[in-house]
Amino acid sequence: MSFIIPFIRLFFPVYGLVVLSFEEGRRHHKHNQFIIILFALLIAKEVIHKLMLDAFGVKIYFTNFIILYYLINFIPVIYINYLLILFISKAQKPPVMFFIYTLLILLSMVFFLITGQPFTFLIQIISRFLMILLMVYIMFRLNTLYLEDEMNIIIKNRLSINTILTILSIQYVFFFVTDNFVKNLIEIVLYGLLAIIIYTRVDEGYDELKNNIQHLGYEKEIFINLLQKVGSGLTSETNFDKILELILNYSVDVIKSKAAALLLVSPDKQYLSAKFVHGLYPPTEKVEGYAATKEKFLVEKFKNEKIAIGRTYLGEVAQKGEAILIEDAHENTNILQTAPDLMDIHSLIVVPLKFKDEVIGVVSFLNKDAGGEFNKYELQLSQTLAEQAAITLNNFRLYNELLVxxxxxxxxxxxxxxxxxxxxxxxxxxxxxxxxxxxxxxxxxxxxxxxxxxxxxxxxxxxxxxxxxxxxxxxxxxxxxxxxxxxxxxxxxxxxxxxxxxxxxxxxxxxxxxxxxxxxxxxxxxxxxxxxxxxxxxxxxxxxxxxxxxxxxxxxxxxxxxxxxxxxxxxxxxxxxxxxxxxxxxxxxxxxxxxxxxxxxxxxxxxxxxxxxxxxxxxxxxxxxxxxxxxxxxxxxxxxxxxxxxxx
Amino acid sequence: MEIKSVEKNGIIILDIEGEIDLYNAPRLKEVIKKNVETQKYNIIINLAKVSYIDSSGIGALISSLSNLKKYQGGLKLVKVMGSVKKVFELTKLTSFFEIFEEEEIAIKSFI
CATH class of the missing domain: 3.60.40.10 (PPM-type phosphatase domain)
Structure with missing residues (x-):
């Protein structure tokens, strides 16, 4: 019988590993890659556990390898809990008790290193108690999430997750009366099961959807603000330029970039030139001498530039009509650092302004205000804004024509x-x-x-x-x-x-x-x-x-x-x-x-x-x-x- | 569109005649807004003589109702008939507005 037990213990981690590794579309997901590593760790733990026991016997193994044992035992558990909290509840951060729990585990290891004794019964009780609280918290969030949103889209398997969490909680309550081996077994099986449910049976594209939803909440605000601004703009300012300026300023507020520019395609469709500039937007051509040291001259130079369609990163976007996101401009040969002392181009987004398929201009955002690199959500947001702006401009133009x-x-x-x-x-x-x-x-x-x-x-x-x-x-x-x-x-x-x-x-x-x-x-x-x-x-x-x-x-x-x-x-x-x-x-x-x-x-x-x-x-x-x-x-x-x- | 305004027991009754559409909906909203400014928050609109209402007209009624609700007031409709009734039924707005057959009943419902 005893040879079966490792198989049972390994079943879920292996199953999870296989499912996550070989199913197309899941393998490449960032979190799933972590999970694959964790499953591999769990399997390794079981193997090491078995080999060590065979080689050294119970006593020596537990005193010499306990740190390793704890690490591979607890890291996956902590991580799966962490993911649960973040993914299932809408919380941005795990609750404090999660950190206390993690801290206690670490403390107990340090305690062991110093004293050579396993951690005390009291610490075990406290950490288990926190674990139960955590489970209850997750279940509570899971339930309120449904009440709040009435969106059935997050997880269909709420009931099964709740059941597993309940069993885990009960199991923790009885940890001191149950056999260590049985407890481990239950724990591994249940966590394996939980991870599989989260990662395989949860609605496809959950992550993407969740991000989209969060993002849309934000986009909605933007829509409404723009709606109000353009709406009020229309009654008092019936000027195309005003609307353009309003759109650029508003976009800068939203994207939070250090510099930005709105460029329009010339009537003969040969070149781009800046219509409105925000902040220090450096020219696309190198500036030499005194002018290079003065912000005013640089911007003036940029405003006067006639950028041929297809030339430079701006001209390329106008030609192809596709947005670009450059996370690190230093690694991109297309981006010329024309005024590195005053404005070092670090990260940028350029989006086309399109009416139907015709590019009428581009909007470019340089360097995040808060530092760091632009990401795909900021790109998506810029595209939404540009789409919105182009339609607004077009509508405005047509509406004006209509009025006339x-x-x-x-x-x-x-x-x-x-x-x-x-x-x-x-x-x-x-x-x-x-x-x-x-x-x-x-x-x-x-x-x-x-x-x-x-x-x-x-x-x-x-x-x-x-x-x-x-x-x-x-x-x-x-x-x-x-x-x-x-x-x-x-x-x-x-x-x-x-x-x-x-x-x-x-x-x-x-x-x-x-x-x-x-x-x-x-x-x-x-x-x-x-x-x-x-x-x-x-x-x-x-x-x-x-x-x-x-x-x-x-x-x-x-x-x-x-x-x-x-x-x-x-x-x-x-x-x-x-x-x-x-x-x-x-x-x-x-x-x-x-x-x-x-x-x-x-x-x-x-x-x-x-x-x-x-x-x-x-x-x-x-x-x-x-x-x-x-x-x-x-x-x-x-x-x-x-x-x-x-x-x- | 013509709007006649009468006051009974502190309740404003607006009798509308004609069509409520894109072009005159703002005027209806304006009339209700004026009443709010003079602290008249209970308004009844008699639609008996309204032959047509479009989405802008409905929009004006919806925003007026929620504006009045902010002051614990209300907007009730009387004699919603013919094509106007059809518009309300189609968009299920019959459940959103309180609609009465008779002006008297509408007045009583305010008291």
């Missing part, structure tokens, strides 16, 4: 342009689904938004939304909605959580008037199901091929951005080949003819029933032409959006 040419026939075209920037440029292709979307803006800068995201060709997210109000503020809400969605959408997240989350984002006083209705469906092509949730948008129209009838699918809940603690619900529905899903905004059903009659859902149903065998594109264009025919002579007074999906 209010009765001009280009009006519809201009309004459409703004929205089209945000709408998908092409529809996703996904096997088994035939889909088509249609969108037409009413006069004015409109409020409909839709999006389709294909995950792994098996699952498809479909979003249709109508932002209240019009004009630039409404389109900024749309930008915010879109960016947030693109950041948090994952196919395994329950749709209702996505809505709950979006709602929290949009629920601030400054945007309350600009609420948005939104319908979200997640289509699983393999399982042939849809999971759907609605925030005040028109219900989904489902055509069932089996009995040639229609269902209107809906869930309760106010539009997004009205009540912060609104809870959304979701429902699931099976589908069959030939079934048709139609999402639409009220601009479709409420389209009016000259007699002020509405087009209505009944007309849409009739069209679908007669044309159910046709392609999605055909059905959509039939609806479109029937609607146009119906409305002849009457003005379109709301945006119209249609998304039609057929299972084929």
């Amino acid at each position: 040419k209010q009765r001009d026939e280009r009006e519809i075209e201009i309004a459409g342009d703004i929205q089209k920037d945000l709408l998908p440029k092409q529809l996703p292709q996904i096997p088994g689904v035939d889909l088509f979307a249609y969108n037409k803006s009413a006069k004015g800068v409109g409020g409909d938004y839709y999006d389709l995201l294909n995950f792994d060709n098996k699952r498809l997210s479909v979003i249709i939304s109508d932002v209240a109000g019009k004009g630039v503020p409404a389109s900024l809400v749309m930008v915010m909605l879109r960016t947030t969605l693109h950041n948090i959408l994952r196919p395994h997240l329950p749709p209702k959580d996505i809505l709950t989350y979006l709602n929290k984002f949009l629920s601030t006083e400054s945007t309350q008037e600009r609420y948005a209705t939104l319908f979200y469906i997640l289509l699983d092509v393999e399982k042939q199901t849809i999971t759907y949730t609605n925030a005040g948008q028109c219900p989904l129209l489902l055509y069932k091929s089996q009995d040639n009838t229609f269902d209107l699918l809906d869930t309760p809940g106010l539009p997004l951005g009205i009540m912060r603690d609104q809870k959304y619900e979701q429902a699931e529905r099976g589908m069959q080949k030939g079934d048709i899903i139609l999402l639409y905004t009220d601009g479709i059903t409420e389209a009016m003819n000259t007699k002020r009659e509405q087009f209505s859902i009944e007309r849409v149903k009739d069209i679908i029933r007669t044309n159910k065998e046709k392609s999605a594109q055909d059905i959509v264009s039939i609806i479109q032409s029937k609607m146009d025919e119906f409305c002849t002579g009457a003005p379109q007074h709301d945006d119209q959006t249609l998304i039609l999906l057929r299972l084929v």
Whole structure:
């Protein structure tokens, strides 16, 4: 029997090691690499333990190798606890008792080194007691986390983790009555299990998601601030330059860089030149002599530079249209230190300002204010800001044009342009689904938004939304909605959580008037199901091929951005080949003819029933032409959006 | 859009006639704001003669309601009918606003 025991003891560490080492995508993760080392340590410990016992016998082994024994025994335990606390609870730092516990373990080792005696029973009791407190703390955080967020996305295995922690705690209570060997065995098995649960069964991409969420919280503030600033800027300052300056200053506040510059592409698209500069931004060409020692001259030189597109790091970004993050500029030959005495370029981010695919300028941030290197989150943030800034600038330009040419026939075209920037440029292709979307803006800068995201060709997210109000503020809400969605959408997240989350984002006083209705469906092509949730948008129209009838699918809940603690619900529905899903905004059903009659859902149903065998594109264009025919002579007074999906 | 304002038992009743849309929603908000400035926090809006309301109009009502709530006041709606009612139902805002059939009942609900 005795030869089996090492196998049992080694099972979980080995299993964990194998799973983490060989599963693609997990191996490269920083924390998982640690865990792999820890598992290897646990295994090594067992092997050493066995070899030592065989070679020296119990007594000599424990007196001579106890430090080694403790190190390999406790480091993994401490580390797994540390990760648990940080990952599961939302705490930034472990609680004090964790440090006291770690300190006690170290103390006991020092104590042993000095006195040659193992640590006292009292210290053992205290450290075990702290361990139990720690477990309880983790469980408590785990539970409150759920209550706070209602986001089911963090960990699905809360129950199993809680169970293991409870067993561990109980086990600690009885440590002095149980046999050392049994205790060790339980401990290793349970920790192995815990680590495996955390690292293999926790929702995929948890880390990334958590960072994104933390980050988005921050980005949200930025959106709202920019919204307010640009909003107030628009009423008092109708000046393009002012808006640019405002954006740069605001970006510097957010990114916290020592220097920054906003450069625009010249009208002939040949070179870049600085429009606004913040701090000491050194020129891209070497400066000699007296000028090199004066801040004023350096900045002046930079402002006067005409940087050819494609030349220097700035010109390259303008040419390629892709952002760069340089953590250490000293190791990069592209970055010329032109004024090393006054401004040593250490770390930098350069992001392009793009309208659609055209680069209109770049924004560059030099050196972190607090020292150190820029990281990928700051890069992501800069990109978000640049995207936001470019859309704002574009909207502003178009809006101004709109104001000037209010009765001009280009009006519809201009309004459409703004929205089209945000709408998908092409529809996703996904096997088994035939889909088509249609969108037409009413006069004015409109409020409909839709999006389709294909995950792994098996699952498809479909979003249709109508932002209240019009004009630039409404389109900024749309930008915010879109960016947030693109950041948090994952196919395994329950749709209702996505809505709950979006709602929290949009629920601030400054945007309350600009609420948005939104319908979200997640289509699983393999399982042939849809999971759907609605925030005040028109219900989904489902055509069932089996009995040639229609269902209107809906869930309760106010539009997004009205009540912060609104809870959304979701429902699931099976589908069959030939079934048709139609999402639409009220601009479709409420389209009016000259007699002020509405087009209505009944007309849409009739069209679908007669044309159910046709392609999605055909059905959509039939609806479109029937609607146009119906409305002849009457003005379109709301945006119209249609998304039609057929299972084929 | 025309707004007539009457005061009954310290409660402001606004009778609106016409359409509430993007262009005149700010005016409605302004009228309610003026009342707040003169410490009138209980407001009833009669929508009987409103033929159309768009999202900006709803937005104005939502922000006015939360503004009034800050002063322990309220905004109640009376006679939400026809296409206006449909808009409220579609967006599920019927649960967000207190809506009454009769002005008298709305007044009583304040007292």
